[in-house]
Amino acid sequence: MKTEKIVPGLNGYLIISIFLFVALALSVFYYNRPEILVPVLVLLFLIVVTGLVIVTPNNAKVLLLFGNYKGSISQSGLFWVNPFYRRIGISLRARNFESEKIKVNDKLGNPILISVILVWKVKDTFKASFEVDNYENFIKVQTDSAVRKLAGSFPYDHFEDERATITLSTNFDDVNMALEQEIVDRMEMAGIDVIEARIAYLAYAPEIAHSMLRRQQASAIVAARHKIVEGAVGMVESALTLLSEKQIIELDEEKKAAMVSNLMVVLCGDRETQPVVNAGTLHQ
Known part of the structure; x- marks a missing residue:
């Protein structure tokens, strides 16, 4: 060559x-x-x-x-x-190329929309002129091919693959580095210098976007509830410990269970609680 x-x-x-x-x-x-x-x-x-x-x-x-x-x-x-x-x-000037949004499947088979921005310039005039038929069209086709390969190598997020170390939606630096290296390898034969390659647009395809949004919302609610329960348990434990240490009131196991139940309802409920005033004794 x-x-x-x-x-x-x-x-x-x-x-x-x-x-x-x-x-x-x-x-x-x-x-x-x-x-x-x-x-x-x-x-x-x-x-x-x-x-x-x-x-x-x-x-x-x-x-x-x-x-x-x-x-x-x-x-x-x-x-x-x-x-x-x-x-x-x-021309040896640096040029931008923004690919169209293409529908591809991620590693788990979910359809997603993705596009990239490529900054490039000619570094070898012989290869650009004679090793490929049309180097500008070659760049477009090979960039789309690299994007499809990249999308199929990583999951979109951690929801369906919790063991994944790199995902398209979170590890932008790692994904962009992998994308750039893939494009660099493809552009070498055309004498093109890849200055930068990065993802410009990333989203679920419209047919599954609503379902994925509901799943994310449900996961966020579960995570929030988990944090609330952890905090409530700590607060109840702290309250029982203080009552016991300061000997304010002696509670048997049954009353402790009732107190824990009431406190958990108050602390974990998503609505305001209505106070009830006990005008009798502790047993009424």
Whole structure:
């Protein structure tokens, strides 16, 4: 596999200066022979003009001689090359590519919508020009393929796979690193430098989004209830301990059970409790 070959190119200003000097010398030497002077000057002018190449910053020119690759000029400026060279311009600027939202299945088979943003630029003009048919279309297709592979390698979240160490919705840095490495491997043959790759959009597909939202809400409620119960048990335990230590009241096991039940109802209930005033004795 060939790679890029950088050729310096002759200084265009120097070639123009030499042409002017030669033209002046010929004009003096063949001053009285216009039938020779004019054709020679026209030929020299055409050779000089057709060989000039202007390269703007962050651009390159790929040079071909009758189908053979001769090199690339990546330095900006005015240059002179063989007039028979064919020049193909390629931009070396960094460019953004945002993929469309595609529907794929995650590791557990759940349909999700995902899109990515890719920042890239050409680093090897030979590979970009001749190793792939159309490097911009190649980038689009390979990025979509990398996204599909990435989505199938990780679950969307921890709800269905609690043992998963990396998920698409939580471990963004790890997922983006895996995505970038996958795209880098695919773009190597096209001479593309991947500057950054990251997920731009991630969500469940519409047909399961509502069900997944209800599941997440239920999980959040269960987790909140678990925390409330833990706190209530601690508070009840603390209350019984203080009553016992300060000997405020002696409670048998039955009254302790009733007190624990009442306190748990008060602390764990999702509605405001209505106080009941006992006007009799402890036993009534």
